[in-house]
Amino acid sequence: MVDLRTEIAGVRLRNPTMLASGFLDETGGSLVRVFRAGAGAVVTKSIGPEPREGYANPTVVELDAGLLNAVGLPNPGIEEFQQELKEALAGKAVIIGSVYGKDAAEYAKVASRMADAGVVAIEMNLSCPHAKGLGTEIAQSEEAVKEFTRAVKDAVDLPVFPKLSPNVADIASFALAAERGGADGIVAINTVKAMAISPELRMPILANRYGGLSGPAIRPIGVRAVYDIYEKVDIPVIGVGGVDSGIAALEYIMAGASAVQIGTALVGQGLGVFERVTKEMGSVLEDVGFKGVLEAVGVAHG
């Protein structure tokens, strides 16, 4: 039996699959349901200090190779979200709280409330590619990534994982900036800035025009990003982008990730995807001679 347990900055998980932020994670009921379906941990929707409705529809475009979205960070705000967290924690889910804000102080405030509620770690959404003034600019500045990470680290006694944008020339230097800000791990990648147009209607489909692409189309970009980050920093990496099978997850693991997140694959596979991916990782690892998933982390670097 291959040991599929993993550990990221002291957070121990029963398996290396996590629910990616933005999917089925705005309500306590959904978080528990996904955890019970087999995810090692569940990351919440990105929560800010105040309620936010997000963008007008269309917010989602289904594509052959993935999903384009500009949902626009809808969330009930951290105070209202406490009740959802309480329900999720009562259901024994392992929860990572995703936070955003318009400045470092807001990130720190929301993270601190998340910590009070009992999450095991904080993910910082530094890189939502389509929400104006909420992450995009931060994600484009190494100095801001470092400063924001530091502010959150100072506010909580939990591991902090900044989630980085691939929409930069050199993602590894941003990972380094986060590490210097005190990050305990790196989540990579957020969605890739993208657009879809209706030729019949001569206009972009998303109400926000621009969105973020996820799913299999971006997996090679994510795997490359994790590979680059692993070379540059000493903290663990969580890989995300197009994981829809055990093989895909192992690409990330061997590039250097200690765990993976899954989101878009839920559309085609439903909640069974976490168990399926975990099981397949086990059989492939056994097949190629590994005793545990942690043994395989980063082996592609030779």
Add this chain to the structure above:
Amino acid sequence: MARMQVVLLLEIAKESHHTTTFRFRADFGGSAGQFVMVWIPHHDELPMALSYLGPVKGITVHAYGDATKAFLDFRPGDRIGVRGPYGNTFKLEGEKVLAVAGGTGMASVIAAIEAFAQQGAEVTTAVGARTAEELLFVDRASASGEVHVSTDDGTRGFHGFVPALAAKLMEKHKFDQILTCGPERMMKLVVDEARTRGVKVQASLERYMKCGIGICDACAFDDKLVCVDGPVFTGAQLASSRDFGTYRRSKDGRRVAL
């Protein structure tokens, strides 16, 4: 994934002063109870039940918000986007069916009335509206079975709410199954009545949606999603629900009173 199709509007039929049916051709299937996400360009994208199945599909829209009001200005030859069909379906269970529809809820129920009658079921319909002018698809339902009408103002048929009419019908006849769609508090009364009598019941729910495909959590209903686990829920599911008839989610995800 289900790619959005941009389709031409064919016929447009005014059903009442606030409700209009738009027909279009789309090369995807669709069963009774299912919905499509409808992109009204420049305005919004909204979930809408298929009121006509088959190759020339239909949606029946109550103009109550900015986008649905703007939709009224669309003409045959204009284009909209549609993707789907999404969600589960009404399921025929037994021989004698009572369909209970309130207001625009008839848009979803009519497809089941026609489909179940075609499958050989004996379908009775109780359809209600605020006033006679707003009654929907009475002729279509009559072609599939017996129809009873109620209006809140008494301008046609039973003077009162449709759940009271449905209760009277349930008192008089033994049905194998009840289907319902309409305002949620109306459906709650119908579901409670059916459950009290031990009759199977299915209700089609409506919630605000963004994705329609089970990822965004906007349509969370208890620990389920209206878009993929519904929109049709059984009486057994609804009996243990905390949200049914009581709560919905606002656009920012807060649980608010219906």
